[in-house]
Amino acid sequence: MLRLLPPLAAKRFVDENFPHCQAAILAGSVVRGEATTTSDLDIVIFDNAVRSSNRESHIDYGWPIEVFVHTHTSYKAFFKMDVERARPSLPKMVAEGIVLVDTGILSSIKNEACEILKKGPEPWSTETLLTKRYMITDMLEDLIGTENSAESLFIANALAEAIHEYVLRTNCQWIGASKWIVRALKQYDEAFAKRFIDTFTTFYRTGDKSGIILIVDEILKPHGGRLFEGYSMGKGEE
CATH class of the missing domain: 3.30.460.10 (Beta Polymerase, domain 2)
Structure with missing residues (x-):
């Protein structure tokens, strides 16, 4: 037709x-x-x-x-x-x-x-921000520690989506899914979006994790950095 x-x-x-x-x-x-x-x-x-x-x-x-x-x-x-x-x-x-x-x-x-x-979306609560920091830290440590190239691909996939969400939500911006992840990042910050794409492209081609580690540490730093020790969820709730 x-x-x-x-x-x-x-x-x-x-x-x-x-x-x-x-x-x-x-x-x-x-x-x-x-x-x-x-x-x-x-x-x-x-x-x-x-x-x-x-x-x-x-x-x-x-x-x-x-x-x-x-x-x-x-x-x-x-x-x-x-x-x-x-x-x-x-x-x-x-x-x-x-x-x-x-x-x-x-x-x-x-x-x-x-x-x-x-x-724009409502700002994250303090509790949500802590949880997201913890989850990103956990994924990053998994990526750093794994020597299994197959596992690292899927850890990186999850980490890329989490990074995009963290950057946009901590700046009161709308997030995306699938192809809209890149589009949402570009709409917010073209320079960061390019760096984000280049960093993950390098990882998928060469296995170099250094760029991802650097990005994660930079986005977490204004909110206290990586979070593991002392984090709790649900403690004291009835």
């Missing part, structure tokens, strides 16, 4: 599958100009005729299509969940998306999404 242009394909899909919806938005990489050969169309639907929010996957008009269906109120729970996990997937789609259908409800929803993105 001939692949239609993204906005045209998305509009036709909405018209045929959600003809009575109150609003629809096309979001994702095709909107940001970052589409690849495997990109899909992300479509957010607002339809009070549905009983509950749901997610659907389709292939139509030459595109894989991901549909996120909400009522006028169900999206709020997902906004809240995204804020709590510090990964604003739905607010970002709503704020950045191209309007396909709007019966007059999108302005307030888009404003709500934009305010969430602007505010």
Whole structure:
């Protein structure tokens, strides 16, 4: 099937599958100009005729299509969940998306999404910060100590994700997952993101751990450095 242009394909899909919806938005990489050969169309639907929010996957008009269906109120729970996990997937789609259908409800929803993105996630509590320091310290010590190259790959993977989370959350920034880890770091600090990528690339190619050790010690230092001795969790709780 001939692949239609993204906005045209998305509009036709909405018209045929959600003809009575109150609003629809096309979001994702095709909107940001970052589409690849495997990109899909992300479509957010607002339809009070549905009983509950749901997610659907389709292939139509030459595109894989991901549909996120909400009522006028169900999206709020997902906004809240995204804020709590510090990964604003739905607010970002709503704020950045191209309007396909709007019966007059999108302005307030888009404003709500934009305010969430602007505010950023809640700061970590002191307890959470201590726990994250401890976990990163533990992973780093495992990486330093292992002589098993296979194990070191997966320790490094976990450590890379933890470093990205620690840097962004301690600076009140949104985090990412998968490809969004690098994108979130670049959005916050291009120079650090490049160093982060170069450091882990060097490790995967050569096994050199020194750059990772240096980064970990630098990001932990402002908050007290590596943490092991004296750390406890749940002590004294009933």
